[in-house]
Every structure is written in structure tokens, then in C-alpha cells.
Amino acid sequence: MRAISLIIALTAAISCKAALPELRFAWKQIDYIWDSSAQRETAVQNGLFVQANNLPLGLARWKNKLFVTVPRWKNGVASSLNYVDIDGAQDQPLKAYPSLKDNLVSDTAESLPSNSSIISVFRVFVDPCDRLWVMDSGLADIVGSPNQIAGPSVVIFDLNTNKLLHRYFFKVSDMKEDSFFANIVVDVDKDTCDNAFAYIPDLGGYGVVVYSLKQDDSWRISHHYFHFEPLAGSYKVGGIEFHWTDGVFALALSEPRENGYRTMFFHAFSSTKEFCVSTELLRNYTHIDKNEAFHDFKLLGDRGERTQSSASYYDTNTSVLFYTQINRDGVGCWNSNKPYTPGNNPLLFTDSKLFEFLNDLKVDEEGILWLLSDKLPRFLYKSLDPNEINFRIFSIKASDAIAGSTCE
Incomplete structure (x- = not known):
């Protein structure tokens, strides 16, 4: 009887163990699918491809494609916008999107070779209208010899045809001296595809730019909550200590509320607090009283130290x-139906090796949570070992990820 009880207890313990993300892709170094081996060799010789300088950062899924971005942190990034086949090999080379020709641009270029050319992309967004929204910073060799090849722009592709739909360059009034645009989220319903709004955080200039597709116009929003926290700018990841002053960076959109507008959740990178605002205010910001609108931005709460x-x-x-x-090598969550407290923001899973600097995450239309880790601090401040796995992409059902936690 005692043995049976022990077996039951062990079975229960195993069944209650939280599900862990599955490793889907892993690379020691990034390479691409080239038109020929000669093309690759020429790119290496000309400095267009320096393999050690290519680091994946952002992701987004559309059907059988998983988009993976490679920003031009350093010189020699062959292609900044790419994808892999969902069912392909774990270490498959990246496929440039929309083509290698559109991405293979010299770091010293003085202008865009074509309107569909891609310079440097951190994050992308797939909308329900089968469009890929790309925030192209236009800046090459960021930490080396920075070269602003083109102004920051929003680039939109039709995923069914792989054709460029539109490119919009930011206005001078959208930018500040220290502006840096590295993320984008899109507010649109599949029944009203023309009435799309993109929200782009400015982590260096502490603001958010709103772009209206229908109006083909943009405007900048400023607020104190977009700034970083002075006491939350210190990090230690992979044994490397560093200090960043990055402002608003992470944006997330809820489902439409009763009034038809969504809630935008946001926080600065160097912060442990979460805020929110209605997209009604963002969409109509140019027509409202800015002093009154100040109080429509709300503090949700604080996640706690090192979050x-x-x-x-x-x-x-x-x-x-x-x-x-970032500081805890893992993923956290919050159920929006509960108060925003440290207790309601659990760490779902953590691993200092597998999840060293989780840089991006997305939930696709099938409810799958995708994660990308890339050891960014080592890449920026030391060097990566080409003999070990440096970049990983994981997936897990969102419902499985939160099972048994306070987020369920």
C-alpha cells in the first residue's frame, strides 16, 4: 500500500511539473542561403559578410515562415531581414527576405539601392491582414563606424506575394537627436486592413511615434513614463555587468475593448514598472489637450527588483x-485580470545557459509562444565562441507555459 502511494505521489509530481519550451533552432554562427558559393566568397572578401558580426535579435511567425532579424550592430551583416522554414533543420541557414539583393547593401552606402532595400532591422510584426511590418532604422555598423544610409522608415510587405506595399520615412518632427527606433507593433483588424496604426517606441529619445496607414502620416507622443528608471539601469548577464539608459521599448496590445480601442501596455527597457494607455489617445493625440491627456497614461505596478x-x-x-x-535569464508573465504585483508576475522558467539574454518573444495565431536568446552582451562587450551554440529559438504553447502559475 505504501509503495502504491509512493508511485501515485511520484506520478503526480511528474504531471505537475511545468512544461518547458522546446528548442526549435540553434546556431553557433549565422549564415545565409547564397546564390552561389562564389557570391559568398566575394561577399567575405569585400567585407559585405563578416560571419562573426551577425547576431539574430527579433522574430515573428507567418504560416510556415519564422522571420528572424539580424541588425547591423557591426560591419558585415549580409542580410538584416530573413526567415527560416518552421519544419526545417535546427541549424538551417537564413533566407533573406524579400531577397538577398535587397539586403546585401554595403555598410558605407550613401543611399538606398532601391525602395525595397533593407538596411537594419531589430523587430518586425505580422498583422492579421498577412502583412509584414518592418521598422528599418537605416543605420549600419551601429557600434563601429555608424553610417545613416537612410532615414528611419516603416516598410510593409505583402506576405502572400512577397512584394513591397509601402515605405514611409519618418518626418523630422518624429525624431530627436538621440532617437533610436527598434520595435514596432500594429493595431489593426482583418476586416479593416486599410485603417492600420503602427506604434514605434523611441528608446533613445523617450517617445512613441504613431503612424497611420490610411492618412500616411505620423506624429510623436511624449510622456514622463517613456523614460528609463535611474535605479534600474544596471544589468549582469552571462557574467558581464553593463549599464543601459534605454527608455520605452516593449509595447503590447490587448484585444479591442468595448469602445473599439485597445489597451497598449508599455515599459522602458531599463525599468521594472509597467504602464498602460488607451490607443484612442494615441490615435487622436494631435487633436487633444496634452495636459489633460497626461493623466490618461496609467501606472499598473512594479514587477520587483531585477525584472x-x-x-x-x-x-x-x-x-x-x-x-x-533579462537579469533573470527567463520569461515572466502577468494575467491582466489580476492586480499588477510582484506576486502576480511569476518567473515561468529560467536557465542561465539556454535563456542567456532572451531578446524577443511573440505569440503566434496558433497560440504558440516563440522565444529567441542571443547572448547580446557577450557579442557587444567581449566575443562569442564560434565552437558553441550562441543563438537559440524555442517554442511552447502559451497555455502550457502558464499552467500551474498565477498567470493561469
């Missing part, structure tokens, strides 16, 4: 906000 986050995504199926945990 800085690089990315967040709201899953409409579970009403849960997922976010990365």
Missing part, C-alpha cells in the same frame, strides 16, 4: 502579458 525586460507580448487567448526577464 528589466526587453520585449513583451499580450496573448489575447489567455489575457496574459508575456515578457522577457
Whole structure:
């Protein structure tokens, strides 16, 4: 009888163990699919491809494609916008999107070779209208010899045809001296595809730019909550200590509320607090009283110490906000139906090796949570070992990820 009880207890313990993300892709170094081996060799010789300088950062899924961005942190990034086949090999080379020709641009170029050319992309967004929204910073060799090849722009592709739909360059009034645009989220319903709004955080200039597709116009929003916290700018990841002053970076959109507008959750990278605002205010900001609007931005709460986050995504199926945990090598969550407290923001899973600097995450239309880790601090401040796995992409059902936690 005692043995049976022990077996039952062990079975219960195993069944209650939280599900862990599955490793889907892993690379020691990034390479691409080239037109020929000669093309690759020429790119290496000409400095267009320096393999050690290519680091994946952002992701987004559309059907059988998983988009993976490679920003031009350093010189020699062959292609900034790419994808892999969902069912392909774990270490498959990246496929440039929309083509290698559109991405293979010299770091010293003085202008865009064509309107569909891609310079440097951190994050992308797939909308319900089968469009890929790309925030192209236009800046090459960021930490080396920075070269602003083109102004920051929003680039939109039709995913069914792989054709460029539109490119919009930011106005001078959208930018500040220290502006840096590295993320984008899109507010649109599949029944009103023309009435789309993109929200782009300015982590260096502490603001948010709103772009209206229908109006083909943009405007800048400023607020104190877009700034970083002075006491939350210190990090230690992978044994490397560093200090960043990054402002608003992570944006996430809820489902439409009763009035038809969504809630935008946001936080600065160097912060442990979460805020929110209605997209009604963002869309109509140019027509409202700015002093009155100030109080429409709300503080939700604080996650607790060492909870800085690089990315967040709201899953409409579970009403849960997922976010990365940079200092804690993992992923956290918050059920939006509960108060925003440290106790309601659990660490779902953590691993200092597998999840070293989780840079981006997304939930796809099938309810799958995708995660990308890339050891960014080592890449920026030391060097990566080409003989070990440096970049990983994981997936897990969002509902499985929160099972048994306070986010369920």
C-alpha cells in the first residue's frame, strides 16, 4: 500500500511539473542561403559578410515562415531581414527576405539601392491582414563606424506575394537627436486592413511615434513614463555587468475593448514598472489637450527588483502579458485580470545557459509562444565562441507555459 502511494505521489509530481519550451533552432554562427558559393566568397572578401558580426535579435511567425532579424550592430551583416522554414533543420541557414539583393547593401552606402532595400532591422510584426511590418532604422555598423544610409522608415510587405506595399520615412518632427527606433507593433483588424496604426517606441529619445496607414502620416507622443528608471539601469548577464539608459521599448496590445480601442501596455527597457494607455489617445493625440491627456497614461505596478525586460507580448487567448526577464535569464508573465504585483508576475522558467539574454518573444495565431536568446552582451562587450551554440529559438504553447502559475 505504501509503495502504491509512493508511485501515485511520484506520478503526480511528474504531471505537475511545468512544461518547458522546446528548442526549435540553434546556431553557433549565422549564415545565409547564397546564390552561389562564389557570391559568398566575394561577399567575405569585400567585407559585405563578416560571419562573426551577425547576431539574430527579433522574430515573428507567418504560416510556415519564422522571420528572424539580424541588425547591423557591426560591419558585415549580409542580410538584416530573413526567415527560416518552421519544419526545417535546427541549424538551417537564413533566407533573406524579400531577397538577398535587397539586403546585401554595403555598410558605407550613401543611399538606398532601391525602395525595397533593407538596411537594419531589430523587430518586425505580422498583422492579421498577412502583412509584414518592418521598422528599418537605416543605420549600419551601429557600434563601429555608424553610417545613416537612410532615414528611419516603416516598410510593409505583402506576405502572400512577397512584394513591397509601402515605405514611409519618418518626418523630422518624429525624431530627436538621440532617437533610436527598434520595435514596432500594429493595431489593426482583418476586416479593416486599410485603417492600420503602427506604434514605434523611441528608446533613445523617450517617445512613441504613431503612424497611420490610411492618412500616411505620423506624429510623436511624449510622456514622463517613456523614460528609463535611474535605479534600474544596471544589468549582469552571462557574467558581464553593463549599464543601459534605454527608455520605452516593449509595447503590447490587448484585444479591442468595448469602445473599439485597445489597451497598449508599455515599459522602458531599463525599468521594472509597467504602464498602460488607451490607443484612442494615441490615435487622436494631435487633436487633444496634452495636459489633460497626461493623466490618461496609467501606472499598473512594479514587477520587483531585477525584472528589466526587453520585449513583451499580450496573448489575447489567455489575457496574459508575456515578457522577457533579462537579469533573470527567463520569461515572466502577468494575467491582466489580476492586480499588477510582484506576486502576480511569476518567473515561468529560467536557465542561465539556454535563456542567456532572451531578446524577443511573440505569440503566434496558433497560440504558440516563440522565444529567441542571443547572448547580446557577450557579442557587444567581449566575443562569442564560434565552437558553441550562441543563438537559440524555442517554442511552447502559451497555455502550457502558464499552467500551474498565477498567470493561469
